Amino acid sequence: MPAILFLRSSFGYSFLSPKTVFLPCAQVSFLFLIVTWVEPWLRKPLWAVALFAASASFLYVAHLLAAFWREKERKGKHDFYAGTSHLLRIPGFSQNRGNQDFETVLHLWIEPAVVFVAAVFFRGFLSEQWLSLWLLVVVAGMWLKAFINYWYGIRSEKKHTDIIEDAEEKMPGGGAFAEVPLPNASGRKPKRTRPPQSAVETADQAIEQRYAELLRLMPPRPPYDLQQAEQNYRELMKAFHPDPNRPTPENHEKSAELNEAIAHFRRTNDS
Structure with a gap:
C-alpha cells in the first residue's frame, strides 16, 4: 500500500480499508518523522525511511478524503477499485487505458519494476541503506498482492x-438432465384436451418462458421459484459484470434484460 499510494490515484473508498489500521499507522509515521528530526543520532540513518513513511501517510489521508468526497457527490468508482496508475497518463501507455490485460501486466510487473529501480537508485547513488531495503520488501509485497488478485480473477x-x-446443461436439450420421452404404457388414460388459450395468455406465457431462460430457471416451465430466480440473477449479473468500471455495450444490454426478467418474477410473486 505505501508504494501504491505514490503510483496510483482515484481509489475506491473500500479499497483504502481498514481505516482503523492505516490511520493509526499514519499518526505513528508523522511522530516517527518528528522524532527522527529531533534526535541527531537517528536523523542520518533513518531520515529517508521516516520521510517516505510520512509522505505515504499524507497521501493515504488525501486519497481517503478524495474518495469520501467522490462518494458524497455520487461520482465514486467501484468501492474496491484499486486506483488508476499514473503510468497510464504517460504517452505510449495512455492508449492502453481500459485494457484489462495490459493493466494486469502493469500491476503485476511494471509497477513493481518501477519501485525496484527506485530502490537501486537510492542504494547506488544516494547510499541510502534502510530505505532501499524497505523498498525491496515493498516490491515483494506488491507483486504478491497483484498475483493474488490475478489468480482470484481467474478463479x-x-x-x-x-x-x-x-445451468445450461439442465435446460431442455442439453446435458444429462435433458427431458427423456416417457415409454408408451398400456392402460394409460387418454389425454384430456385442454381448452384453447387466448392470444394474450399465449403471449404472456411466451414472455415468461423467455424470462425463465434468461435467468436459467429450472424446471423450464411454471411454477418458478422466486428465491432461485433471485440467486441466479445475482450470479449472472456478476458474470456479465466482471469489471463494473469498464462496462461494455453487450454487458449493458444483458444486464438490462436480466433486470427486466427479475422484475417480472418479483411482480408475479407479489400478485
Missing part, C-alpha cells in the same frame, strides 16, 4: 462460467 471468472454451463 472468479471460471466459477461464473461453471455456473452458467451447469
Whole structure:
C-alpha cells in the first residue's frame, strides 16, 4: 500500500480499508518523522525511511478524503477499485487505458519494476541503506498482492462460467438432465384436451418462458421459484459484470434484460 499510494490515484473508498489500521499507522509515521528530526543520532540513518513513511501517510489521508468526497457527490468508482496508475497518463501507455490485460501486466510487473529501480537508485547513488531495503520488501509485497488478485480473477471468472454451463446443461436439450420421452404404457388414460388459450395468455406465457431462460430457471416451465430466480440473477449479473468500471455495450444490454426478467418474477410473486 505505501508504494501504491505514490503510483496510483482515484481509489475506491473500500479499497483504502481498514481505516482503523492505516490511520493509526499514519499518526505513528508523522511522530516517527518528528522524532527522527529531533534526535541527531537517528536523523542520518533513518531520515529517508521516516520521510517516505510520512509522505505515504499524507497521501493515504488525501486519497481517503478524495474518495469520501467522490462518494458524497455520487461520482465514486467501484468501492474496491484499486486506483488508476499514473503510468497510464504517460504517452505510449495512455492508449492502453481500459485494457484489462495490459493493466494486469502493469500491476503485476511494471509497477513493481518501477519501485525496484527506485530502490537501486537510492542504494547506488544516494547510499541510502534502510530505505532501499524497505523498498525491496515493498516490491515483494506488491507483486504478491497483484498475483493474488490475478489468480482470484481467474478463479472468479471460471466459477461464473461453471455456473452458467451447469445451468445450461439442465435446460431442455442439453446435458444429462435433458427431458427423456416417457415409454408408451398400456392402460394409460387418454389425454384430456385442454381448452384453447387466448392470444394474450399465449403471449404472456411466451414472455415468461423467455424470462425463465434468461435467468436459467429450472424446471423450464411454471411454477418458478422466486428465491432461485433471485440467486441466479445475482450470479449472472456478476458474470456479465466482471469489471463494473469498464462496462461494455453487450454487458449493458444483458444486464438490462436480466433486470427486466427479475422484475417480472418479483411482480408475479407479489400478485
